[in-house]
Amino acid sequence: MMENFFISLEIMAEGMGGIFAACLIIMASVWIMSKLSGKN
């Protein structure tokens, strides 16, 4: 049980990091697209 809990903590750290990374990259790409299209 405790082993699974520690694995879960690891999944939490990696998972939240991954989601933020993905969202930041999409956010940056939207910003670049808006600059390229000359609007927003």
Place this chain on the structure above:
Amino acid sequence: MAYLLEGILSVTWQQMAMYGVGLLLIWLAVKKGYEPSLLLPMGFGAILVNLPASGVIDQMMPGVGQVKGVIQWLFEVGIQASEVMPILLFIGIGAMIDFGPLLSQPVMFLFGAAAQFGIFFAICAASLAGFELKDAASIGIIGAADGPTSILVSQILHSKYVGAIAVAAYSYMALVPIVQPFAIKLVTTRRERRIHMEYRPGSVSRTMRIAFPIVTTMIVGFIAPASVALVGFLMFGNLLRECGVLKNLSDTAQDSLANLITLLLGITISFSMRAEAFVTADTIMIMAIGLLAFVFDTIGGVVFAKFINLFRKNKINPMIGAAGISAFPMSSRVVQKLAAQEEPGNIILMHAAGANVSGQIASVIAGGIIINLVTRYL
């Protein structure tokens, strides 16, 4: 004539309990209006699959052998074999979503990410409660506040709790107007909830609206390949909507396709609500952890917004963070209603809508990432 009594005499108390669950779901759908398109088919299906020797699930018949049941067949083909039903539903969802409020204020993407915290909190809680890792992860995904994603992830991870997870996910999505205000008030002051936010939307070009689903699919595909089925079909639906040349297909996806799949998905998922699998102490535990997942999604989003405020001159109303869950458009409406309650005339709906649609994307990314991470440990 003894055969006429065979059915009623063989009913177990667990099956009787499931008739009660089925009637409760139908009551919630009809009387309370909670996610009726899903809860009503699930409730009726729960009764169908729990009738003794029900003809909707596979049965052995003397002298004939095995006879196929239609709900079991639908489950095996539509969910177990390929998860085609929840995935196809994403085309309809994608076609319904207007990403405009998000594209005009891309910073809202961060709130979608933060509000997935409840998923991981629930995974930890389920692990501590003694669930196996694949089941804990499947229970955690209730926090995605996204029924199809919950069904898909729990099915891919071969969790034995698909039925309870689906019921929890859809029930709590319906209860967002009750759960979220409670959680928001736990971590915000009245003063914070009264913060005004100016809305200055930038115009979003058609090219950008068309490029967004394509670029997002590719980015998410590279980062979390297991999400491709979810994000890909969500964005495909959105591309149908935004391309401007497939109005008929877009309308069909939003209307006929989404309705048809929803109808079948509800009754199909009821296969996993057979008494022997559903009437257990684990189901109660799953419902409790699912509720925690929703509460901590909300808290995660709000606390992140408060953290961002530490560095900003123009403060964000922290309730915007709570709208980063996938329950669209309910969550943004709840946040707007709370803001207006605290101070009449305070309009933060478009900010909340931006965070809310980002939650749609972040929740499917979370689903893919969880599949990716958890399978490493199995």
